[in-house]
Amino acid sequence: MNDKRPFDKVAVLMGGVSAEREVSLRSGAAVARGLAEAGYQATAVDVTAPALDLPAGTEAVFIALHGEFGEDGQVQAMLDRAGIPYTGSGADASRCAFDKILSKTRFAEAGIPTPAWAVAPPGQPPPRPLPLVVKPARQGSSFGVHCVREAGQWQAALRDAGQYGCDVLAEDYVPGRELTVGIVGDTALPVIEIVAENDWYDYTAKYTKGRTAYRPPPGLAPDAQADIQRLALAAFHALGCRGFGRADFRLTPDGRPYALEMNTVPGFTETSLLPKAAAWTGLSFAALCDAILRLATV
Secondary structure, three states, X not given: OOOOOOOOEEEEEEEOOOOOHHHHHHHHHHHHHHHHHOOOEEEEEEEOOOOOOOOOOOOEEEEOOOOOOOOOOHHHHHHHHHOOOEOOOOHHHHHHHHOHHHHHHHHHHOOOOOOOEEEOOOOOOOOOOOOEEEEEOOOOOOOOOEXXXXXXXXXXXXXXXXXXXXXXXXXXXXXXXXEEEEEEOOEXXXXXXXXXXXXXXXXXXXXXXXXXXXXXXXXOOHHHHHHHHHHHHHHHHHOOOOOEEEEEEEEOXXXXXXXXXXXXXXXXXXXXXXXXXXHHOOOOHHHHHHHHHOOOEO
16 A cells, blocks of 8 residues: 555544445444555544535545435535545446436436336325336435335335425336446446345445345356446446446346445445455455545645
8 A cells, every 4th residue: 555645634534424424434434444554544533414514634535425424425515625535436427326316317318228217206106107117316324225126116105205394206127137337436346246145236235234245247258247347347437427426227137237325425334335346356454544535635
């Protein structure tokens, strides 16, 4: 690890005001430990309101906030105005990636395959044939996400997704495998297959150790993996992202990948995917945090 670091005093923003607060606290604590191991003076900052309050002398910020006021461009815009370098995507790209309607529109414009979708108004019947995946347009960690296979499940799924105060997306369910690709800089990390209990990668499956298996996708040819990595980078660039992120895909049984979304502040917990992919390349958790911080900018 190069000891000539661009920053010394770093604030790690964690917690936040979104439904993902508890996950963010875990991510931020892990990042603070990783940065300290890498030699930084890292201070964990528990964000409890949509405001910016940094320790004196902060030279850069590592954003470990998930959800609203973390991934939606708000905190990034504040840091831009303050002229303080920070990790990850800028305000506009963060806002676009956080809004699944905007991001899927960008994917389609860039020729990146993504499942067909429609906005689902409250109280209305399904806008597309079932099965559909129902999800809030601006939310993370699978909050409010449901796979609706029968008409009798529709209204309950719509109400649950609608409680997050944003448009609800109804996306065609794509049968097949769940894949994800981490990105650091302009490098796509190894493809990871997500194998969840009951074939549904919900909040519990994501954050309960042992409930989900993560592995290199068996039987996936090297050229097919390279194609998915290429699509991940294309999605990253289509949204204007920078620094790091994680692209999620579905892969059909006949080998067609579909981009689902881009996570601009992916998790850093013990079950999180980006650190796992980095570890498979030989990059330790501390080295990963260091590499991401070195890309911090305004």
